[in-house]
Amino acid sequence: MSAQTPIRFGILGCAEIARKVSRAITVAQNATLYAVGSRSIDKATAFAKANNFPANAKIYGSYDAVLDDPDVDAVYVPLPTSLHVKWAVLAAQKKKHILLEKPVALNVAEFDMIAEACESGGVQIMDGTMWMHHPRTAKMSEFLSDPNRFGQLRSIHTVFTFPSDPDFLKNDIRVNPDLDAHGALGDTGWYCIRGILWVSNFELPKTVIALRGPIFNEVGVILSCGASLHWEDGKVATFHCSFLSSLTMEITAVGTKGTLHVDGFVIPHQEKEACFSFASETGFDEFVTSWVPPPSQHIVTTDLPQEVLMVREFSRLVGTIKNGSKPEKKWPTLSRKTQIVLDAVKASIDKGFEPIDIKY
């Protein structure tokens, strides 16, 4: 780590996920919890206390107050998706760097407003897709990008589902059409889509088609859906996302020479070690009764959990910008591509499962 002053974070709102990210900011040596704002000062006070904010942290009764604090370097925005465009644009205008929860916006037009505000303000934006920062992800990328071990990508399947209790299905912001209008597609589906794009080296598909049979709640929010993605060169991907099934987080990527499989791709089974398997140029024994060689299992350990690595990387980028560098464009580019595909899945559902051509 560089010896720079830690990046001072302000947190907008007291969402459940903000507990995990607050812990990560505490652990990351180049970041510090500096302020929290909530529409309720009591909630903000309780949140700061419960999440080990420093004694001198600023507790505010509004989001505006956090943005108006000149000592806040960066904001973490875990607000409902429908509020992202307002608060992220405002944050960028106030020159705050932004760590933005996913889905980054209700649609790509909104995200473009955010990204443009960040560009004008000269601030970094990164979305909160934590697994991108796990060292396992980099290790798996080595395999996927190896023409000898993986070859040319042919197909991908991703799944992210978790079960919901009646309270979640009634009260969670993720099933409220005014807050997180995309439901499971915006939440677990975001990761499925990001997983597919990550495997395909972020080459956008040509066409997206929602699978039939999405399940909605009584106010029209998606609780379960899926889609197929199609590229010009014949690559195909499918995914399934849901709030109604057992916890599952899988990627299977099949190339001409190798196959990658990872369980727990969004959140590894263990905090400090993560597994995946791959098979490369495998075949059968003489009587086709066993694999030669069998797929190999790999474990990647990490001293710091992935959310700390995310905060550390974000803060490092903010530090370089403070020292005169430009914001890193990779991160908003990945956010935007994920949002483009998410929008296409939604459009396909809305249009009765018609193919949607991706234009970009």
Next chain:
Amino acid sequence: MSAQTPIRFGILGCAEIARKVSRAITVAQNATLYAVGSRSIDKATAFAKANNFPANAKIYGSYDAVLDDPDVDAVYVPLPTSLHVKWAVLAAQKKKHILLEKPVALNVAEFDMIAEACESGGVQIMDGTMWMHHPRTAKMSEFLSDPNRFGQLRSIHTVFTFPSDPDFLKNDIRVNPDLDAHGALGDTGWYCIRGILWVSNFELPKTVIALRGPIFNEVGVILSCGASLHWEDGKVATFHCSFLSSLTMEITAVGTKGTLHVDGFVIPHQEKEACFSFASETGFDEFVTSWVPPPSQHIVTTDLPQEVLMVREFSRLVGTIKNGSKPEKKWPTLSRKTQIVLDAVKASIDKGFEPIDIKY
């Protein structure tokens, strides 16, 4: 094993897969290699020699001669799919029990002719889907049928792909439209579909839709394709099958309470032990950084490889029929359902990816 006289097998043709099944017949204590027929007597002689046929085995220069041998109890039919209806119907008429390679026919109408001939002839028919007979399959079924551990099935994904060399792509019967007209769909796709039906307790889907972007060879045979399957109750399945990708054989089945994942479902990584994993009622720790409990890994060992268990079960059924029992209808029922879905995928491809309603 019962002390019955071993079932005497005649083999029609000298296909590559017949080597593996010949070995299985040799190993199974209730079965014996009795005859082989080929259009070339030289090929039949060489095959018998290479595959440890007993010295007194009958070597025939035609398939008819095998069927006309009154001492042949059962035939194994690894002929190209387009020949199945002719030779399986003839075998049934000659009262030979039939172990039939997959796909069982070019379409369900042809299979119904075979099944009716078997019923009239009072003979057993079973298709050569070996993994159905592995003890791992029974073990996984226990999990899938457990309402407390797996709950209600919500989604399934299966993949079976293998890479082909130029010789295969030019000369293999599986890419010849006059022999195995369904290509990868009839071969690896058969297993993907069977895997989906097995997970869904053989409940046929309501609708089948091929995924766009199937790849064909220059004479129109499928080299790669996929489909989604949809049930009335909202269950959804997808699969991908191909001759153009790295060896991959996976099933992921997601229920409301549990998730099953199996690699190498068609052929286990090792001949005598096979693995799978499942997660049941799992969730996260406080900070959502690990799974509690994590998925569990399971290994099922078997003294006899799955193809021997298949031959043993088939021969056991033939033995009971010789002793007055009726043929077991389960096996042709499973073959028929698999063929119905295969036909629907093909029809959807032929009709430009239209949804095909399953009627049965």
